[in-house]
Amino acid sequence: MNLYQSLGYLVLGSRLRRLSEGFLAEINRAYQNEGIDFDASWFPVFYLLSKNNSLSIKELSEQTEVSHPAASQLITNLKNKKLVTSATCADDGRRQLVQLTDSGRELLTQILPIWDAILLAMDDVLSNDEACKQLLPSISALENAFRSANLADRISDKLNIELKAEAHE
Known part of the structure; x- marks a missing residue:
């Protein structure tokens, strides 16, 4: 048993991060092996845009469960790569609707078989x-x-229970 396994829940976050990083590195290597310039971190946005013509940054943020600034930053990176574009919503000038560009749609056709292969x-x-x-x-x-x-409140409760028990001893 290695250190991480022996420490149980004390290192759960670290273990999950390591597992995630290793998994994403393998997925990125699979894209590279196929000569496809795609980063696994783009997957949620590409997947959602493959199922919808356009989505607002707020919708992308909510559906991927990331902060609005994080979603906005990812969209900016994808815009810089000319894979997505955004336009002001006709109904609400504050909303930016994001959609795949022609290059983004072309990339999508290349990565769809990779997604199937990942599942298999x-x-x-x-x-x-x-x-x-x-x-x-x-x-x-x-x-x-x-x-x-x-969880943080539960931890505090456990600490308070311990402190009260020590005070009564």
Whole structure:
């Protein structure tokens, strides 16, 4: 058992970050192996825009569950690469509607087979291990638990209970 495994929940965030970084690096390598200039961090925006003609930055932010500034920064980066464009909404001049450019749509046609291959490869990786098959349901359950219970408050409560118990000893 390595250090991370032995420390359990104390390093959950670090383990998840390491797992995420390793996974994304492999996905990016798969794009590179196919000669496709695409970064896995762009996936949520590309996926949403592949399903919608246009979305506002606010909608992208809400659907990807990232802050508005983070979504705006990603859109700016994709604009600089000429993969998306934005225009002022006719109904509401404050809203910017984002859509794929012709180059973005061309890139989308190149990456769609990669997405299918990712799903198939992950099915292969996970198919022989029952615990691995529970990964996505377990992550969803943990996300839901964190949404319904403020972890920082729970930690403070535990500390307060300990302090009160020590005071009574």
